[in-house]
Amino acid sequence: QQQVKQSPQSLIVQKGGISIINCAYENTAFDYFPWYQQFPGKGPALLIAIRPDVSEKKEGRFTISFNKSAKQFSLHIMDSQPGDSATYFCAASKNSGGSNYKLTFGKGTLLTVNP
């Protein structure tokens, strides 16, 4: 059972364009939704995260949009740059014993930004 479904599997965007990656979750107990960026040969790095009490969070060129009723959230990368080319993972976790420690990841989206 895949608890976090991510799409698309791969995405090609021109420099300066907007990259949009979508995720859907099933477990309504999830209450923390991070996005991770992974470059080849590196571990995932936390990019931005949101909790369900807000519908949008923006940090620089990266924005998370969250739709609690639809159980969906998405990552928007504005003014995409070739340096943004990486694999992006959405994840979700629920509070257990007072902390959100177990991350459930989507399968990832390979983003290529062409110059």
Next chain:
Amino acid sequence: DTGVSQNPRHKITKRGQNVTFRCDPISEHNRLYWYRQTLGQGPEFLTYFQNEAQLEKSRLLSDRFSAERPKGSFSTLEIQRTEQGDSAMYLCASSQWFSSYEQYFGPGTRLTVT
């Protein structure tokens, strides 16, 4: 401190051999996590420690797997009698206990079982 480090970065072993990986977390982090990532998949949670105590183990962690974190600092993950299905990237992450949702990952150890 430059972040979470893992050694070795790559390990090739024959089926049936035992392997051990090491993770050194960020020094002030008292929580340490192990994840497994196979090709085309996101990381999957295996287990986590708070200080030296192992608090949860995923059912993905079969009896052939054992993890330790003596003295609450570095951690080791041992796989006994390796199988080809164990081939994967093994990722370690760490965090503070009060912000366990902000996990910092190491570069991983890529295991290939031939």
